[in-house]
Amino acid sequence: MSNILNPLYIAVSWVIIMIHKLVSPIFSPDSGVSWALSIIGLVIIIRILLIPLFVKQIKSQRALTALQPHLKAIQSKHKDDRQKQSEEMMKLYKEHKTNPLASCFPILAQAPIFFALFTVLNGIGKKPPRAHGVLTIADVNNAAHATIFGAPISATFLGSTNGSVKIVTVFLIAFMSITTFTTQRQLMVKGMPKMDSSNNMMLQQQKIMLYAFPLIFAVSGVNFPIGVLIYWSTTNLWTWGQQFYVIKRNPTPGSPAYLELQAKRARKSGIELPVENQEESPQTPGSTLEIKGQRQQPVKKKRPKKK
């Protein structure tokens, strides 16, 4: 196992050392801040590398708008057969060579890096410290003694009696939980189109998990070194920011955020639109269709410019 992951240890430790060298003149090489920034830098690099995948996924999600009539038809045709419904939907995506689903890849791609970082930091925490990848014994000894707010970056909540460690870990775990919670909530409240009743079960399940997630973090986080918690907090914050940007600037058609953006654009251009009628206006189907057509246009025109 360690042999397979060796290239990753080298990559992770190399990036950390490089950034550490970069920030050392500012914060002193022995400072925990330098090491913390190295980890944050690692996250930023990884997440920047993953942006193209994210953009690709958003694009194919938006392409779905064009398929909406087909999807509606499938849903009503196989109302009582979820399996048939899913089958037909997947077939449709494949036919049109677009698939709004993310696949596990973005998560699976990050898992080995996360694991490698965990090992590298754990090595620092060992007594005596163990060097992984391109880290030298001198680096590791330095990192082992580096503290941030009085807490060594390789210390864990459970493995230390140091009061500073307890405070810093608790703070980071709370931060991780809050960012996950708000990210999930933001998506559920603003980012998703209103679900029909068939999806209620799923929504309910997601609601439970909304609260379960922070709890799981709290339980598992006490075993993680501060450096790993920093990694996790940063990547969570990034996820939140990325999602915030998309929801504000390029929301999923049909979602509450989309309606808000439409209303805002309409206000700006001085056209008055009955926003609250967007979802349900059964009285005048003809006129709503027209309005909908008008509304989508500004988005479509702007899209090519952005990319």
Added chain:
Amino acid sequence: MRSALVSAIKLYQKWISPMFLARCKYYPSCSSYAATAISVHGFKGLAMSAWRLIRCNPWSHGGVDYVKSKNGSLISGSATT
């Protein structure tokens, strides 16, 4: 061994998977594909599941993809969710 793996997958489906949005590009999802493949084909099924997971990536368009039973027919009924 088979049943241990399958129950691990079921555990994942019940407790871990709902925390994330639906994300699999295929139907049935990779996890239910794996559960069926492993219970029908054993070790070979494990390899099939790994291959499915690799195929389910950002560059794939997904689709409908059932496990084939030993006589070559598609297994679509029993394995749901």
